[in-house]
Amino acid sequence: MAAQPAGLTELAADMKSMDRRERSEALIDYADQFEEVPAEVAARPFPEQNRAPNCESEAFVFVTDNPDGNLKLHFAVENPQGLSAKAWAVILDETASGRPLEEVAAIDPHSIFDVFGSDLSMGKGMGLTGMLQLVHHEARKRLRARARTH
């Protein structure tokens, strides 16, 4: 079984070693880098099927296919105060876009708590997990399709 993207594992280990303030500042830096899904990929109103379940920040997840068959991840976060969702979107894009589908499908949901800290509220944890669920879904869908054609 494939391991999750090494970049995410390294980032999670770094974040885990930070104190609360360092972690918050790092996450806000990630959130500041957030760029919404390009209009040519998706435009409002975003389809409900792209809405991350349980996410109170109203995150939407989109993917486009790279020529090599791997994925480029895109996100929208409708709640302007959805800093955690924006940070997680940037981290997922940085570490998982372009990685082999097997690695993307293997992203461990526990990474969310390594990145955001154990004091992440259950509500936020579920929302971020909902974003990851959609990423998993897209990767696994393509892996199944690939398996059928081989």
Add this chain to the structure above:
Amino acid sequence: MSVATDLATRGYVHADVLVDTDWVAAHLDDPKVRIVESNEDPLLFTSNHIPGSVEVDWARDLNDQVRRDYLDKAAFEKVMSRLGVSKDTTVVFYGDKNNWWACYAFWVFQLFGHTNARVMDGGRLKWEKEQRPMTREVKSYPATSYSAPARDDQKIRIFRDEVRKHAEAKKPMVDVRSPAEFSGEKTHMPEYPQEGVLRGGHIPGAKSVPWARAINPEDGSFKTAAELKAIYEGEIGLKSSDDVVAYCRIGERSSHTWFVLTYLLGYPKVRNYDGSWTEWGNSVGLPIEKG
């Protein structure tokens, strides 16, 4: 403390418990005022906040880190010292989610008798909508030596066995959770996960008034006293002479309703059942109503 004109016209019994955004803007550098942000989202304060404000984190600062209870006197004194607050400091709370967590922090401060406390009407939402200054600079203040009384769990807090007697006596109770939680259809807030409650429903006799009905959603400000009376007195029949218990899931949303009933409508006896539904809905043998 003077009350801003708009707040003074809303008919609140204790209007001076609120300050408006203008008042806060005029007291940003007042050494006798400490502005305290308390949010659900732990990233918000670090991302930006009212200049000079300090943070109180509801989970880390206000709760005991081992058992389910609030911090004790010694821990509260440490928090106040860290915030640079002394007895004569006016603490002004504000935060996200319509001041939900600000009211929760305010309530915990009242357990230790820090009555020199206010809530900024509208909270973070109103301040941001008015495009007032925000900063990422975290200001620190010289530590104080704060001596708190022992935590008073009698006046504004109530425990399960007393709540049971209260329910059996058919005294008024306000369930401030969402309608789906009240009916028993869900055991958690909409969009929030199931958080370990075995049974859904409400305490027998409780009436449903979701906490956020006390708020104007466009700017997070509190509704007028007349509007609040129409809800709490007109719809569920509360009277200011009532002995009222408010509860939710863990006592946070109900601290907001406690604040509204106690200060804005002036009810003298309102207690917050912080054990709330995560205790009642898990307790063996306690009566539950559905629907």
